[in-house]
Amino acid sequence: MIHLIPSPRTIEEYSGRFLVQELSVYLDSATDKRVVTAARTLCREIEVLTRSYVPVTSSKEKNRGIVITHGGSGEGYMLRVDERYIQITAEGPAGAFYGIQTLRQLIKVHGCSVPCCQINDSPDFPYRGFFHDISRGRVCRLETLKKIADMLAYFKMNSLQLYVEDAFIFKELEGIATEENALTPEEILELDEYCYNRFIDLVPSLATFGHLFTLLQSDRYCDISELGRHKMTRNYWLERQWHHTVDVYNPKTIQVIGSMLEQYMPLFRSKYVNICCDETIDLCNEKNQGKDKGEAYFHHLDKLITIVKAHGKTPMIWGDECMARPEAAKERVPKDTIILNWCYHKHVNEWIPKFYYDLGFRQLVCPGTACWDNFVEDIDISTGNISAFAAHAKKYGALGILNTNWGDFGHICSFNCNLYGALFGAQKSWNTDAPTDTEFEKAATLLMYDIKDYNIADMLRKLSKASAACSWSNFIIWHSANTLEGKNEKLPSHDNADYNPQEGINGLELCRQVIDEMRMLDTTDKRISDLILAARGVALMNRMYLYVNKVERFLDGHMLQTDFDAWLTEYSASWLAGCKPSDLARLQDFIKNITKV
Helix, strand or coil, X not given: CCCCCCCCCEEEEEEEXXXXXXXXXXXXXXXXXXXXXXXXXXXXXXXXXXXXXCCEECCCCCCCXXXXXXCCCCCCEXXXXXXXXXXXXXXXXXXXXXXXXXXXXXXXXXCCEEEEEEEEECCCCCEEEEEEECCCCCCECHHHHHHHHHHHHHCCCCEEEEEECCCECCHHHCCCCCCCCCECHHHHHHHHHHHHCCCCEEEEEECCCXXXXXXXXXXXXXXXXXXXXXXXXXXXXXXXXXXXXXXXXXXXXXXXXXXXXXXXXXXXXXXXXXXXXXCCCCCCCCCCCCCCHHHHHXXXXXXXXXXXXXXXXXXXXXXXHHHCCHHHHHHHCCCCCEEEEECCCCCCCCHHHHHHHHHCCEEEEECECCCCCCCCCCHHHHHHHHHHHHHHHHHCCCCXXXXXXXXXXXXXXXXXXXXXXXXXXXXXXXXXXXXXXXXXXXXXXXXXXXXXXXCHHHHHHHHHHHCCCCCHHHHHHHHHHHHCCCCCCCCCCHHHCCCCHHHHHHHHHHHHHHHHHHCCCCCCCHHHHHHHHHHHHHHHHHHHHXXXXXXXXXXXXXXXXXXXXXXXXXHHHHHHHXXXXXXXXXXXXXXXXXXCC
16 A cells, blocks of 8 residues: 555556666756756655666656656646656646655655556645744744745645744844844745745734734833733743734834834745734723724724735735624625634534635634644644644635644744644645545654654654643643742643642653653654653653642652753753744743742
């Protein structure tokens, strides 16, 4: 059986094998340069495998080889493997590119002897996106963002959004956003070009309404906050998670936000701009108290959309605030606006996408990787969430899927610890009805982690179960309540369940099992070492849970803090290998004092 991700529309297997040796890759002179670049990547991989040179040529005297042709547009392709030739015939350049990715996977799985087959393939959705938060703790280095783009392209995703609040060097954040903790215009331009060459649309995504903590807490711009200078009473990560909505009736507000959009939008070739506009929690709660919240919301949204359209762009907005005001949204929001429809529960009711379908809006459904409140993704939640949303999206004619990867509470989860959710989203974005059974999980383990004879999904399930006693987000909320808010609360288990010491002890044992398993693999591979670090982090949180609840045998706070410090040294090194320092220092200070409760 041939396993590929995402699963192709149809695969027919035949007898015989194509031997990947002594061959050439044939392209005609009209081939899109991006396809030529992808073909050269394929050649290099074959050269490593066979230790022989693989030329790219347009010679009409074809010998054994790989022939790639494409038409003018379209993402569909046909890939045929027989004993003498491999033929990729595509509707357009993007289809040829995706056919090459499929062939790369075939060679990765089968080596020098590829089974004869014919694959006919095309996607369910024209928009297959990934949304990555770079504002809640981690700001990826440019090289890391390029690796993310490579991964998305390999699995046939065609859009990337980076969530920005303060992770760009806006002039409004001079002295606050620096190259040490934010992206520069040059980096965005380079990434945009890199994505374009991989058939990925890099879409700007910018907080322009709520979630503007850094801007609105600054001395220079606190006057355009609905709350004015907000007094912080809770943990930093909780504070920046909520509140911080602009004063929509202050004329200075649209001047500031408009300036930020004007600096940011031109760096992207995309026709889309995500202006967010979600969770406007403070709207009309203080300075504009008593005014109609719906009118205030659309007053600001109208101005933002006008700016976006002046640049010939199509706006995207998160749908929660419009969902609360459906009749006004129908009248006030231009119909070409794309609604980003989100929900992160395991089970998603179909009324959520049906809501915007009935209103006549174009929409993207936005599930998530369920990684943002812990050290590792919860694949039980994410796979259910993504599967349900994908099925509803297909039924209600959504443009596609934007799989979200948030970084709430300090972005404790490294990117290598949410790869499975990203891959699962790629599968469902391309072929919604494709199976995601044990065979898929094994293929994912090989294609994403380069591991044979292992099931990474089983390991991730164990770690999620081990996190039940004390998730990172639960601890952050509890810690803030007991140290900053004057409360005296018990540290609960998951979902605020009653304290259960056995749950922490069981979690520790599961972590030990996972760590032992993972150490049998290639620990020099950063994907594996990051998962081991995550497992150690989960184990420490279980110990913290038992320590805080005064369970016998777990009362040595000094030893616990020593072990946290040792873990933090390795965790920090891993962070800096792929991300700018950004909020690492804040996280370090917190963990270095984690037992002082």
